[in-house]
Amino acid sequence: MDAGIRNRRIAITTAALLAVAAGPAMAQTKTLDTVKARGTLNCGVNTGLAGFSMPDDKGQWTGLDVDLCRAVAAAVFKDATKVKYVPLTAKERFTALQSGEVDMLSRNTTWTMSRDTSAGLSFVGVNYFDGQGFMVKKSLGLKSAKELDGATICVQTGTTTELNVTDFFRANKLNYKPVVFEKLDETVAAYNSGRCDAFTSDHSQLYSERLKSPKPDDNVVLPDVISKEPLGPAVRQGDSGWGNVVRWAHFAMVNAEELGVTSKTVDEMQASANPEIRRLLGKEGDFGKGMGLDNDWAYQIVKQVGNYGEAFDRNVGAGSRLNIARGQNALWTKGGLQYGMPIR
Amino acid sequence: MPRGQPPLSLPALIYEPKVRGIIFQVLLLAALVVAAWSLASNVAVNLQRQNIASGFGFLDRTAGFEISQQLIDFKPTDNYGRAFVVGLLNTLLVAGLGIVFATILGFTVGVARLSSNWIVSRLALAFVEVVRNMPPLLTLFLVYFAAIKTLPGPRQSIELPLSSFLNVRGLYMPKPQWLDGSSTIVVAFIAGIIASMLLARWARQRQVATGQQVPIFWPSLGLVLGLPLLAFMIAGQPVAFEYPALKGFNFSGGMVVQPEFIALLFGLTVYTAAFIAEIVRAGISGVPKGQKEAAAALGLSAGQSMRLVVLPQAMRIVIPPLTNQFLNLTKNSSLAVAIGYPDLVSVFAGTVLNNTNQAIECILITMGVYLVLSIVTSIGMNMFNARMALVER
Structure with a gap:
């Protein structure tokens, strides 16, 4: 963490306190109108997680979470580039959303009950089904997380991870010692230098960090999955209209994959006779208007960002260095959990 | 009409300096109260409308997480209130020890700065200039990552006297x-x-x-x-x-001092000592040369003259800015969160805040703690200052 980020964190906290303290005018206005008037979408993303949200060598943000920001921008502005990415640490993210600094959060955030009911947030979907696990040095020769009795474990603060790992060790009557860092980079650096026996996080994050580590082959991700981590986008509570926009941007991508509509075929698909495709692409019905958008909202998403399968492959799947299997994130028709609610 | 009392008309009252002063003070106080009240009520209304939990009831709820360094027993089944105490004690420990060590080191370097030995005074100068011109956070990163990158793993521990062991997990002692x-x-x-x-x-x-x-x-x-x-x-x-013994992943038994604690204590001590050294040097230079000469004329040795004549007088100049440094050290200890030391900010304004989503309460409590710590330090140093002050006869 450098001084700039620290200062910004203080600024965010202060802004949050002031925003909550400020007059009651704030949350009354509709986020969609605010976003349209501003001309850009402020999207809260991870400070750097390969495959999900990370700037590439040209400084362009890429990743599965970033693609959801782009999809919303495509639906609202017909231009997927009109996004201002706000990188947030785990600790800052909710305050940034609550205070209005970002319009939506697409930052590998676990949907939990307390976040829905007491943090002023509304989760609107799951764009990646994940689970927590452990990465250890291969030289330890471990086969299961149950062999971690007495281990020192590096963990990032502000996450469900910190609680799950405690639950896991309590349930199995094992001991461990946490070393808790604020930022992912320091957490991983401490693990890599041998301060901890294990690094715990969501599996997707473990694969991503393993790839980034100096010697990927020296590390293994243990097979145990110790928690359910449905990661998804969130918006502020009390603005269901805006929640619909983000929710259906995600479902549009999943539906497009179900219907076989890709960024390459979407133009010719406009002539399709299939009523489901016609509704998705705005040829029939007024589905976009209902959200305060144009009816080609989903066409723009698929054209500019692609369907869910394309985004997955490009960022975390077979077409990326991470090479994560679809698994639970396959379509429901292929044994996975991704299920696009019907557009009708 | 008798002389003396003018008629008490309203304009006359306003022009009466004493009355005017009271009126303005009452107005200012009223404005402050109204501002504070409207701020507080807006917070309450907005939190409720956004459906964000509020109140201090969360302190009784089960914490459900572990803390790596605990001066009092802490289990995941304990409540957030106890987690707060654990974090507070960790802050107090590092701040208290830091103040002691920084004072010792700072006085030593400050006196060395004025040494007639060229090498000693130049070394002290170099120390001061290098350390005080670096941001404390970078100093901490440097110390912490340098330490854990160079120390060996548990199985290759460095053996120290008295059955102690040093490795990347910390210093293990009986x-x-x-x-x-x-x-x-x-x-x-x-x-x-x-x-x-x-x-x-x-x-x-x-x-x-x-x-x-x-x-x-x-x-x-x-x-x-x-x-x-x-x-x-x-x-x-x-x-x-x-005695600590190697078992499984790690040493077990004995006492352990974690590298995060050592790095934080070391970083804060060195950083603050550089400032204290300059304060001490200024204080000593502020004592008139005649005092030293008089001490020498009375037959006191150089050491005696420093200890009995110069330093007591220098202290009068040193104490007020020294208080500032003590306060800075305490506040800088909140940088702990960056290197994984479980201080108050890390535990309470970090983990607890995130698990309860009650940012305002957690931040207010944390700010209150630092305020109280600073005020207590100031009061103590002011009392010390009053004792050391020149007694006018």
């Missing part, structure tokens, strides 16, 4: 276990301290009365260390040691 009868040792230790204080007082009175000096340093040391040792022998050696 842990004393207090058995029956060990309380006599504590009593003997306290008795030793009281006895040496009485001895010092008696020696001072004797010097005032007769002019003769009695050595007090070595006898005091003997009393403070010797009495507990004697008690230890008489009570039948009631202290056993639990």
